[in-house]
Amino acid sequence: MNAKNNQCPMQNGNAEILLSYCARSLEPEQTAQIEQHLTACAECRAWAAEQQTVWAAMDAWEAEPISADFDAALFARIAAAERTSAWERWTSPVRQFFQGGMGWRPVWPAVAVALTLVIALSIENPFRTEPAGQTVKLEAQEIEQAERALEDLEMLRQLEAPEEETSL
């Protein structure tokens, strides 16, 4: 890169200089050149900001303390979400579709896909909540399936960045 000549590191395929800048490993003179370039180049500025966000998270992240009423608030939110989500997911797109109020003529393929997904998710949503109070029985094979699902969910949970953990 040559920020002095106002050449853009991103456009020159030379992002290393920006990486070094974000890593604070440049000489002061080069740092000043990059900072000058960043004032004029939105693409580099966005790229550098993204890098710095990651590094800042790596450098500074600490788990926040959990408030005393955390569990109570969490359970209340779960209960509220379970009460409202199914009706809203069901009715809105179906009503609009049958009322023809979606201006659907140019976009009906997209509507068809969305409707199919809505129906499929509503009828075959594997995480659908069973009615409360109903006796539930599990076959041995189902226990193994549940175990496998929990194992895979645990694996996927482990792959998320800690900042994405809003609980646990």
Next chain:
Amino acid sequence: MIIRVLIITLGLAGLGLWAQPPAQQARALEKLRRMDPEERERALQDMPPARRRLIEQRLDRWNRMAPARKQRLQGSFENFRQMKPEQQENLRSLVRKFNETMPAEKRVDGRRALTHLRKLDPEARKKFLASPRMKDRFNDGERELLAEMAENMPD
């Protein structure tokens, strides 16, 4: 009207595909989750204690998870089960390797790096992995593992 009926018919026909076996895993999990403690204990009583404890711990964690995160993980799980069985097994194997070979103190940063890597295109990934700070934190093998994991993870 005919078009709409046709669309719905095709959609319902597609449900047959949607209901293929992998969904059974999630349904079985939901059934297990809905059981009261006594029912669950009876259902799991024949399992080895360590395995049963692990199931109960994971179930408890899942039940207590914030709705937004649960929804995000369900999405990842759906994408994961759309992958071919060999791709799924490959990812499981990479995660095992990550947990077994990455020192504990680096795993949190490893997860952050992974999350970031997944947002980058291949060229930017290479540059990010080759950056001095990544080299400071992760050795060659660890960076290769992170790259491979990012490439094989579901959306």
